[in-house]
Amino acid sequence: MELLIAFSLLIVLIVFQEQIFCFSLSIPASPGYYQDGHFVIGGLFSLRVTARDKRIKFGFNDTMAIPEVVIVNLTKNYQHMLAMVFAIEKINKEPNILFNMSLGFYLFNDDFFETRAMESSMALLSGGSPPIPNYSCRPEKTDKLVAVIGGISTGISAQISRVLSLYNVPQISYAPFDASLGTRIQLESPYQFPVHTAALYQGIIHLLLYFTWVWVGLVVPDDMRGEHFIKEIREEMINHGICVTFAEKGPVFPSFGDIGWYQLIISLTLTRIVIAFGDTHDFLKLVSLIISSKTFGNIWITTSDWYTAILPFKQNLIYTYFGGALSFSVHKDEILGFKDFQRSVHPTKYPHDIFIQHVWSNLFECPHFYEHGVKKLSQCEQNGSLSTRSLNVWDMNTSPLSYNVHAAVYAITQALHEELSLRVNGDSLDQGGLQPPLPWKLHPFLQKGKLGRNINEENAVNQEDSATKIDIFNYHPLQRGTKAQVKVGEFLFESHSVQHLSLNDKLINLGVYNNQIPLSGCKRSCLLGFRKIEVSSYAFCCYDCAPCPAGEITNETGMDQCFKCPEDQYPNKWRNQCLPKIIAFLSHEDTLGMVLVSVAISLSAFSAMILGLFIRYRDTPIVRANNRNLSYVLLVSLMLCFFCSLIFIGQPRTLTCVLRQMIFGVVFSVAVSAILAKTFIVVMAFKVIKPGSTLQMWIVTRLSNAIVCCGSIIQVCICAVWLGTYPPFPDVDLQSEYGQIILLCNEGSTLAFYCVLGYLGFLASLSLLIAFLARRLPDTFNEAKTITFSMMVFCSVWISFIPTYLSSTGKTMVAVEIFSILASSAGLLGCMFLPKCYVILLMSGSHSRKKFFK
Known part of the structure; x- marks a missing residue:
């Protein structure tokens, strides 16, 4: 009898093992923002930077929790979440898109931390926090998951993909396209929104040539993306007579004691112009160094729209010393109705949004307290609106990454629509016993859209219109009534032979230079009547100037060779102009x-x-x-x-x-x-x-x-x-x-x-x-x-x-x-x-x- 009882208990334990295990670990260590629907789209975003131990921890239990200290609150990144919520609300208002079925979402904040990104990915699959690998603790959530949108950087996207690809769940990265992402991980890579890198490179080169800046430095994050940028941009620069005086790489989030970007301070003395390839989160540590190195008077050219408000509620020094910087951003049209949606956002409208409390506290400087581990606001403006915040802490314009998130939601919705259409045509759609499609069934439909999985497949850049338009912004020192960033031009790229740069010089503010275009060259350009002679390996940048030989001139500055005048003309004594020769013969008047x-x-x-x-x-x-x-x-x-x-x-x-x-x-x-x-x-x-x-x-x-x-x-x-x-x-x-x-x-x-x-x-x-x-x-x-x-x-x-x-x-x-x-x-x-x-x-x-x- 005792053996029978023991055997029965063992069977019960095996049957209910999953439920018991899930219940024992259901501690809200990584809570998310959940909204139910017939289909659920996961979202992994980054709202702040925290200082944490760099060692990877597994187990996700409270005994191994790592204390965190918030370094930077990137409040503007909350717009990424709002873009996803706005897109889903707008889709749910159109019943014909998903055949009277709705979309839900499950949003997490991974804080730019790869371990947390992996943890949040597992939480999406298991339905609980902390996550249970290979277990579905809440089938009502996990069974509805059809795709995931995230993350903001290459490293985070790679870690998310390591988890989701095991279950063949589609992942769309809203970060800027990274060609190395398709090769750095062994499993299926995430979908990306590619950009025309050739257009970006040519735009930068045209800008440099416009201002005759031929002696520049490069600053990139220390990863494959940075290596790829240095290799390609250096080749293009050499072809156009531009020299790279230094190429500094640094960690995205340097740990304590890491030299990081401090070596860059020495390099900043070598040139006035510095090109920084990357996004805000790639250079958070670098931004503070820009303030400390203000005496060098560098002009920065960034390849994306930087969010430089490190101290949101003070007149940031960064805008004073970063003023004059120029940034490139692929042109995106405004999302229709998104500004009105942002004006309507308020904590009372979204009581289940656990992230809005933290963001609102920072934006409106509201006192807060914690109740059962949840942040609560007090003494906040009853009618506060995001539209009333200053531009350095909140910009109502749609950021490029928010635009990508919005587009990713619609790409997933289109794939769902096509998959459901096949089921409707086959009379297999039964809303009474509706079962969401398995995530892997969306891959064929996503691959037909304007997305790319790796560098070997045709992607959006090949399917979109051939012309690529890049907006050029100028950072102005913050003043009352003055925008932090002003559009000063654009670059239109159709092909390598058809390109056009247009700039409004009157709008460009070069900060400490008081609109005087600084020189950036190893040597000033040779004057008229002189030619370049090589003196170093940087033959086209570092050179001496020699006067033209007799009978030859140069009519432009910085010419490599002198040239002879036509036979009926002769050089003047300065050798910078050809004059018509005098007709001479022995005449009676002589x-x-x-x-x-x-x-x-x-x-x-x-x-x-x-x-x-x-x-x-x-x-x-x-x-x-x-x-x-x-x-x-x-x-x-x-x-x-x-x-x-x-x-x-x-x-x-x-x-x-x-x-x-x-x-x-x-x-x-x-x-x-x-x-x-x-x-x-x-x-x-x-x-x-x-x-x-x-x-x-x-x-x-x-x-x-x-x-x-x-x-x-x-x-x-x-x-x-x-x-x-x-x-x-x-x-x-x-x-x-x-x-x-x-x-x-x-x-x-x-x-x-x-x-x-x-x-x-x-x-x-x-x-x-x-x-x-x-x-x-x-x-x-x-x-x-x-x-x-x-x-x-x-x-x-x-x-x-x-x-x-x-x-x-x-x-x-x-x-x-x-x-x-x-x-x-x-x-x-x-x-x-x-x-x-x-x-x-x-x-x-x-x-x-x-x-x-x-």
Whole structure:
């Protein structure tokens, strides 16, 4: 009998083990806010930060409870809960959505603590607090659970997923998308609302380039998300010429004795601009350091809308020293009716909301007391409203995370609607014996929505419109009637090739800089006229400036290379601008041109006077000696030589370029041939011809005329060949003279040009040689000495002409040739005819021929 009784008791214990165990541990260690419905959605939120032991505790009984101290009350995060309550109330008012069935919720606060998040997840599954793993203590709650929304960070979301994925319960994380969340845990990852990270990166880079900030620091939380951000943003920055001077990582909640962010204080001195990737809860410790490091005057750029009200009811120093910061936030439209809902929220309206008591106490500074472990308010405003609170403690605008919570509720509702629709179509929906769908049945419907489970699946960013709009906010110091955050611009990203940044500079307040844009670079940008030269591994940020070389400029600051001006322009002396070159040629208006014209005309007139003198005294012995016709030819050719120099002056044209060298060559060949003929007559007269032999003298005269004709014809042939092959033509010289475009005559065939000069030199050398040999003949009618001297002058001029001509450019080259023509012609004129003019004018009139010969 005793054995039978013992066996019966054992069976009873086994049957009622679950109920006894649940009853023995039903201590309200982690209470939640519950509202019943046909379907229940769990919510795990974070309203405050507590200091607790970092060791993970299991057991969840009162003997192992860990004392907690509240560090920060994030009252604004209560809006996340309100967004969920508002969405569920609005859905329940529409009976057709869930076929006359309602939604309920079960909300918990995990206080940014991963252990509590895991505990709350188990409480959702077991229906009681503390939770009982693998047991359902309250089936009326747990059997209705269809999905869970939470948590606010990657670490919390991962811990929640470790529990919920064991039972295949759908989880939607309302935190910003984290690509590492899909790989850091082995089990099924939560659904997320992805954002276009490329749009965020490009927006930051466009903002930096807009203000020419190319020397920046990075601050990220010490997790996979921070590592991923540093890797991707650094590559994009390098591609756009922006340098990362430091990349500091720190723990989200540093424990006592942890260095944490204190190393960042040293790095803040290296740059003015700091980019912080993360949300408010990632940098709670960092915010206090910003106040202590105010002397550095840094401007912060955040990748999310920071909630910086650490001390809610005081004029926060954070807004004074964080003022001037710029934040990026993916554009979200306001939730219709949500502001009115927030105005209506009051503790008396939601008496079962255990969280509103704590939030209301902080927002309205109400005295409170605890009754049976529950916070009770006293002496609060009867008609208090959230809309009356200042912006630093409560913002009526919908935060991005609240928008995600609201969207998550509707995503779950849509999945429920589709699952129930299948049951209605199959006539299997019986509201009398209604059973909520098993949570895992919602996965196919959630996967079709705008959600992503991991980085390998198509997610919302691929399904939404291609354009991503990001709002840019500026933090202003809090003043009466002044918003804490002001929208100052937006960035529209359609693709990597279609992007647009718009900023309202008038609204931007840069805090301590008094709206003066600070410089952020390893070195100030190189000025105009200078280029960068590398001095370190940060080649495009740290550099020295070197002046541009001659002939090159930079017309923008900070250029890597100088560039040359177009050929028709030249750099100014500062080498920052190209000026049009001046067109230059030897013109008649130039001083040098006028002098040469005057000299040429004077010498031509002088030659004409000598010619007239010789014609008048043509019967005198001094004129008749050595063939007076040759003297006429020589004088005429010299006069033409002086005149031909005028063709070289003026703007070069095709006709003048061709004529001037040809006329010069032919006329000079006539002059030098005439001198050669005169030399021939001198030699023949004293060496070959007998005195009184008229016939022989006639033959010599004919030969001298032939010499002139043959010498000239040969030069004409050379010029004809020159014209027929490669004649001279007008040309421009853009390089020889700085700042000038020189108009000149290109000689065409250089060989032909020097052949003309060489032939003249041959005739002159031959005349010089013959005259030199005949210099000792009788002096009375002997021109050998004067010919010798004139040829020496002629040869000296043209021998010195060649190197001078080759070393000259522009107008100087033309002037050298004109001077050589005038000097050699004047030398011939002076040496050959001035002595004869002296004799004609001063001696022939007073002496007889006989006396003259004596």
